[in-house]
Amino acid sequence: MSDDAADAIRVLLVDDDALVRSGLRMMLAGAERIEVVGEADDGRGVLAAVDRHRPDVVLMDIRMPQLDGIAATRLLRAQPASPEVLVLTTFDADELVLQALRAGAAGFLLKDTPPREIVRAIELVAAGEAMVSPSVTRQLIALVAGDGEAAARGERARKRLATLSPREREVADAVGRGRANAEIAAELHMSVATVKAHVSRLLAKLEVDNRVQIALLVQDAGG
Structure with a gap:
């Protein structure tokens, strides 16, 4: 294995939309340090896919029909030496995003985030950094502050x-x-x-x- 391959950040794509997965795969194929190692089309397949592919980072859709990204993140983070999770969402000020962060996601990305920013986000969470600004965190918490x-x-x-x-x-x-x-x-x-x-x-x-x-x-x- 080359040094570049050894240093690559291994990514698993989890989304029920095949077009979204295909787009992410094609986009990430151009990133030097990122390798897409597998896919899953629902949260139910996440644990098996992680066992099979050993990713460093999981790009996880929040809304999936059978097991959503929040429950899948919670299951995944309960495992020893689990990968980091970046959740994918359509709306940033979304209570579901906060639930995913509380479940253990390291950050979130809007689905229309520019490719360069997606690559940077993957690199950041793989390095142990956070991917949510304090202003967004406060905005999300404010959504449920009255519960x-x-x-x-x-x-x-x-x-x-x-x-x-x-x-x-x-x-x-x-x-x-x-x-x-x-x-x-x-x-x-x-x-x-x-x-x-x-x-x-x-x-x-x-x-x-x-x-x-x-x-x-x-x-x-x-x-």
Whole structure:
């Protein structure tokens, strides 16, 4: 295997629309570091497809007829060493998007996102970065802020964040503001390696899957 092939980001496409899958496959074929390794046409086939193809990133449609992308993401993220998930959606300010992020998706893409941005998003989540801006996160949370769970979620989030050291809380707040590792390092006068170590500890301590879920906790807590 060549070094380029070894370094390629392996992508699985999950969408019930064959034309969407075909378009994504053709578009991603031109990306140097991305290899589409398989497809599934419904959420029910995700676990088997992941076992078969071992992707690094799954592009997951939210709306599918039998098992939707939210349930499929939840199933997938419950597996050990699961791939990152980017959900595909038609509307950005959509309660279903927030549900997918809470289920463990690392971000979302609109289906009309330009090809270069889709490639960049895949590269970012494969590298462990988040793919949702804080403004969009706040907009999504505002959609369900009046539901019966909002107050309880806020209280739970504040209790979980209260377990952090002052430095860990600073890093969590920076993640909640959408800062990348290099930006956090500059802002808090740390090395990038130290920031990465803090983020890893935050994931374990807060028992969350990814940076997006750290940001969601900060937003839920009123950060």
